[in-house]
Amino acid sequence: MSTTILKGLRVIEFLAHAKEPKGISELAREIEMNKSAVQRVVSTLSNAGYVEQAPGTSKYRLTLSIWELGSHVVDRHQARRLLHPILRFGAQSTGFTVFLSYLSFPFVVYLDKVEGAHGRSHTAEPGSRIPITLTAAGKAVLAFLPDEKLQGLDQDHSDWTGYVNFAATPLEALREEIETIRERRYAVSEGGMKQGVNSIAAPIWWREHQPYGSIVVTADQVNLSPERFSEIGARVVGMAEEATLALGGVPFPPL
Amino acid sequence: MSTTILKGLRVIEFLAHAKEPKGISELAREIEMNKSAVQRVVSTLSNAGYVEQAPGTSKYRLTLSIWELGSHVVDRHQARRLLHPILRFGAQSTGFTVFLSYLSFPFVVYLDKVEGAHGRSHTAEPGSRIPITLTAAGKAVLAFLPDEKLQGLDQDHSDWTGYVNFAATPLEALREEIETIRERRYAVSEGGMKQGVNSIAAPIWWREHQPYGSIVVTADQVNLSPERFSEIGARVVGMAEEATLALGGVPFPPL
DNA sequence: AGTGATTGTATCGTATTGTGATACATAGCG
């Protein structure tokens, strides 16, 4: 197994998440690698066009090459293509912003998004991953996962500031909310994603009883007020059922 | 310089552009690598979660991990953030789909896109790169490049079927069109991107006289008919000037 | 301006790691 490739990936991953360009020594320190190794990796990536020096400095950052590759991958992605029309229709008919998310265990990743007419309450972007315990998108899936998976859930999300920590709520309340979600088949989050933004999500299945992800509807609390939760919730569940159907999936537990 | 990392990138790049999942031997053949090397690289990437086997087969394809990384990079990309509102406004006020492209020498890459109300004449997606000689997006930039850059331009784009090959037109006509583009400051393409789809593009600058890319307006030939070219062309030039301003650029040649 | 610490980059002997020919079992196909 090629350790050098793993080092390359470590560097790329780190730079992808870094807010600012990083220097060699800085990198070496933060990802625990030998300075020489980092230097070699970075100069290789730089020659290949994946990394560049920020103009004026000697610090490095990723170019858009990685993004180019990634967009080709997602363009061809089956599930996304199949479900996009559903999002589009949902956004148009409700006026809200609609997301598609997929489960990537203890996270959900937003895979697609169609903005509604009700303004853009600047929320998540496709590609971002969030612990399943923190938003409606995740809770909708979490509620249907087998018990043993829930046990090992990391309770500590202190670095995800600005999110309501669902798992950190007392175990009693958690079980209770899971039960509620299972019954009405959608999850709700008030200000979970961002202050003043509400969202409702319902799970999607594929294969036999395999949780795939969720359909999420989001808007600020004025447009998506608690009074409308059950009305919109029903529509989200409907969209999620369509999505499950499109993927040829079978829901669990059966209705 | 780490050759192993380069091999890893070769595999990733190839898989990113491959339409179907690829087997080990297949890969080894097509990217001219030793089978053992490919096997080692692929299993490393697979362990790291960047590659997976298509269910039921033993062929490999990329997961969405690369895409996740890439989306973080583009989310933070300065120019894109700055210019997005311009695209949004353009799309809303004209009803056409508006693109932002950047120059990556002999190509332009679509960096952003906002769809207009006039239906989606399913064209390019952000992330795709196209030779500058083939579309309005490219020609708008090409026309202002220094002469020596134009000399070495690859004339053979036979693999880009469905595109009108601008560079393949007789040199006379080419020089003439470049002159026209320089004068009115926008480039036009009828059916260049796709049969029945027209587009108009104007160049953007940054720094001192550095060509950055272009603003492109696209629609099917019914909505964007040749009679409207000069009217819409003026608006595209206006948008591009705003964009140049937003980037703090200086146009060349001066108006 | 001067000093000291930190940084990016270059060097080099060593041994770890990737190499690639070979082998084998399995899957696919006529």
Place this chain on the structure above:
DNA sequence: CGCTATGTATCACAATACGATACAATCACT
């Protein structure tokens, strides 16, 4: 059923990545 092509495993060899060290440039203080 037999053939070919494929994915995976093995192994001795040598190329390659390693990492301590060195040096010059830059930066941050005083």
